[in-house]
Amino acid sequence: MKVPKLEERITRIMELGYSVLLLVWFFLPFALRTPTALVPGRLGSQLGLAGLGGGLLTAMAWLVPLVALWQLAFFFVEKQIPPILARKSPLALLLGFLASGIVLGSHVLHVLAFAATASYFAKVGIFAWIVLFLSLGYNAYVLLGLVRLVGSRDKSRQELQAFKSEREASPEAKVYAGIQKRLLVSFLALITVVIVIICVILLRDFSQTLLSSVIANGESIVDRTASMAKSSPGDGKDHISRDDYLRDEANKNKKAIFPFNNLTYYRNVTRSATVSDTKSVSADPKAVATGTKSATTGAKSATTATKSATTGTKTATTATKTATTDTKSAAPGTKAANTDTFVALESTLPSLVGKKVTADPESIKTTGWRASADGKRIEFTSPVTLSGQILGYVSADYDRDVIYEPYFRTQTKVFVVAFLFIYLSIFLTYFLGRAIVLPLLFLNMSVNRISKTLSGMIGGRIKIAANLLTYEDHVKTKDEIKGLSVEIGDMTTVIRGVVPYISASTLKYADRATPTSEARDL
Numbered sequence: 001m002k003v004p005k006l007e008e009r010i011t012r013i014m015e016l017g018y019s020v021l022l023l024v025w026f027f028l029p030f031a032l033r034t035p036t037a038l039v040p041g042r043l044g045s046q047l048g049l050a051g052l053g054g055g056l057l058t059a060m061a062w063l064v065p066l067v068a069l070w071q072l073a074f075f076f077v078e079k080q081i082p083p084i085l086a087r088k089s090p091l092a093l094l095l096g097f098l099a100s101g102i103v104l105g106s107h108v109l110h111v112l113a114f115a116a117t118a119s120y121f122a123k124v125g126i127f128a129w130i131v132l133f134l135s136l137g138y139n140a141y142v143l144l145g146l147v148r149l150v151g152s153r154d155k156s157r158q159e160l161q162a163f164k165s166e167r168e169a170s171p172e173a174k175v176y177a178g179i180q181k182r183l184l185v186s187f188l189a190l191i192t193v194v195i196v197i198i199c200v201i202l203l204r205d206f207s208q209t210l211l212s213s214v215i216a217n218g219e220s221i222v223d224r225t226a227s228m229a230k231s232s233p234g235d236g237k238d239h240i241s242r243d244d245y246l247r248d249e250a251n252k253n254k255k256a257i258f259p260f261n262n263l264t265y266y267r268n269v270t271r272s273a274t275v276s277d278t279k280s281v282s283a284d285p286k287a288v289a290t291g292t293k294s295a296t297t298g299a300k301s302a303t304t305a306t307k308s309a310t311t312g313t314k315t316a317t318t319a320t321k322t323a324t325t326d327t328k329s330a331a332p333g334t335k336a337a338n339t340d341t342f343v344a345l346e347s348t349l350p351s352l353v354g355k356k357v358t359a360d361p362e363s364i365k366t367t368g369w370r371a372s373a374d375g376k377r378i379e380f381t382s383p384v385t386l387s388g389q390i391l392g393y394v395s396a397d398y399d400r401d402v403i404y405e406p407y408f409r410t411q412t413k414v415f416v417v418a419f420l421f422i423y424l425s426i427f428l429t430y431f432l433g434r435a436i437v438l439p440l441l442f443l444n445m446s447v448n449r450i451s452k453t454l455s456g457m458i459g460g461r462i463k464i465a466a467n468l469l470t471y472e473d474h475v476k477t478k479d480e481i482k483g484l485s486v487e488i489g490d491m492t493t494v495i496r497g498v499v500p501y502i503s504a505s506t507l508k509y510a511d512r513a514t515p516t517s518e519a520r521d522l
Contacts, residue, residue, distance in 0.1 A: 025127075027041075037125075041061060043057050043110075063102060064103060071096070074087045096142045116405045187425070191421075191422065196418075203411055218258075218378075219368075225263060226393070229392065230386065239346060250348040258402060259402065260348075264396075339360055342356065342359060342392060343356045345392075359393070443488070446474060449472070
C-alpha cells in the first residue's frame, strides 16, 4: 500500500475534522434549545416559512449531515466505494460545495431575519463563527478543486501542466509575477473600493433620511399632544379628555413603524400655584369692580390694601424659596434658579403616573429632542404654555434600537450582499485571468518545443530532420493570440522546408555570436 504524501494526509485530516464539525453544528442546537440560536434542522419553521418553501429549505438543510456522514465513510471504506463516488470524484466535490454553501446560506438567512440590533451578533457564540469561516474557506477550496478537476481531463491542459512542472523544476527557470495574480489583486482591490464607497454613501444618506423622518414624526406627536393639553390644562374633569386622547394615541402606536415607549403629560408643580392665583384674579370681573369702588373710599383703605399685598408678596416669596429648597433636594448638583419640578398627570404607561422629575424650563420651552445619558433612549418634548408661563410639557420616549432597527437591518443586508459580491468577484476575476493566461501559456509551450528542437539540432543532440519541427497549435480562442499562434505556425512551416537544405556544418557554427574565418594556403 502506497503511503500518501504529507500534504495528502493533512488534507484528509482537515476534511475529516470539517465533517465532524458539521455534524456537531447541525445536531448541537437540538440539545441546547436556545431560543435565538440557529437550528439548521428547523430552518424553515424558524424563519416563519410555511408550506412548500419552508419544507424545501429544511430538506436542503438536512443534506448537510448526510454529506458529512458520507465524507466520514471515505476514511473507513474507501476501497469499497465506486469510483463515481470516490473522495475526489466530481460528484463528491460537488456535494461538498453544496453542503458548505447550505451552511453559509443558513447563517445568512438567519442574520437577515433576526439581526435587528447589534446585540444579535454579541449573542452569537464563537463556535458559530468558527463554522461560518471554515465553511467559507472549504467552499472556496472545493470550488477550486472542481475547476482543476475539469481542467485536468483536457489533454492540452495535461501537457501544459507537465510543461509548467518541468520549467519550474529547472534551476535556470525565472520566476515571474503571473498576469493572473496581478489581475486578481488589481481587480479585487478596485471592486472592493467601489463597493465600500457605494455602501458608505448610501448608508449615510439612508441614516440621515431615517433620522429626519423619526424626528418629524416624534415632534409631530408631542406637538399635537401639547396643543390638546393646553386646551384642557386643569386637574379636574379636564383629565378625562386627556386620557381619551392618550388612549387613542396608544392604539395608533401599536401599528406605528416607530412605536414609542410612552407618551406622558408632565405638569409643572413648582409654578402651578402662582399661575392659578393669576388666573383666579383676572377671571372675576365683579371683584375687580368692587376693588375699584373701595379705592375711592380713602387712602387709608388703599394703604391697608398695599400692606396686605406686600404681605402676600412676602408669603409668595417664602413659598418660592420653599419650592426652591425642594428642587435642590430633588436634583442635587443642579442650579435651583433654573430647575422646576414636574409630575406626570397622564401617560400611556400607567406606572409613570405620579412620577416626579426635574427639568430646566429653558431646555423644554421649544419642541425638540435629546438622547439619554446612556444613549439607549431618545426623548421628544414639547412645552405646554399659557400666558407665557410653562404649565408643563409632553414627553414621547423612544428606544434607540427601535428607531434604528430599519437602518441596522438595511446595513446588515448591504454588508452581506457586498461580501457575497466580493466573494463571487474573486472567482470571476480568477476565471477571467485564466481565459487570458491559458492561451498565452499554450503559445509559450508550443514555441518552447520548437525552440528546444532547433537548439538540439544546432547542438548536435538531435538529428537534423524536418519532420521533428512540428508546431502544435493549442490556442482555441478567436482573438489576437490565436492570430499570433497561426503566424508562428506558418513560420515553423517555412523553417521546416528550409532545414533539409542546411548542411550539418552550417548548423554547427549557427550558434556562434560572431562569424569566424580561417587563413588557408591555396
